[in-house]
Amino acid sequence: TQLLEQSPQFLSIQEGENLTVYCNSSSVFSSLQWYRQEPGEGPVLLVTVVTGGEVKKLKRLTFQFGDARKDSSLHITAAQPGDTGLYLCAGEGNNNDMRFGAGTRLTVKP
């Protein structure tokens, strides 16, 4: 079973639309990280959230860490084709190593 459940698995939207993707778990995490992976590349870190209830903004991206530190969301405002990619959340696994969710594959159509 996945330690981190991401939803939706796939998302296809038009340029300019807003979207939210989710990362949920039954476990409490000391922190969660969000990565974006583009085709043919390895994932690149977007943000690390540490404090329950924390909200971080990165231009048009807003990341939120749940109060109970079991879930996180990523909201993108006015999506652009350059936002297309695989969005992965990662957190501490049972053996204190970094584990990834299955990812949300986002396609933004011009």
Added chain:
Amino acid sequence: GEEVAQTPKHLVRGEGQKAKLYCAPIKGHSYVFWYQQVLKNEFKFLISFQNENVFDETGMPKERFSAKCLPNSPCSLEIQATKLEDSAVYFCASSQGRLNTEAFFGQGTRLTVV
């Protein structure tokens, strides 16, 4: 180096053959992680190292997969007797710390078993 270097970029093996993948972590990073990505989505954790010591190998298929990180050598992931379902992109990542620190990924090795 300043980036995680994985070689080769592509590897094709006949079913039953051996495959060996290499990863040079960023200099100064103590932790190395190997992941398997199938069908461009799910990242499956395989194994992690702290320097040359195995830290966590709970994701490794025991029978055919092995990995090493020896001093002054690239880390390696070896698959004996490859199977069709081993076809995937294998990513290596390194980080300075284990938790709450950024993991830097290589570009991956695409293994195709035919």
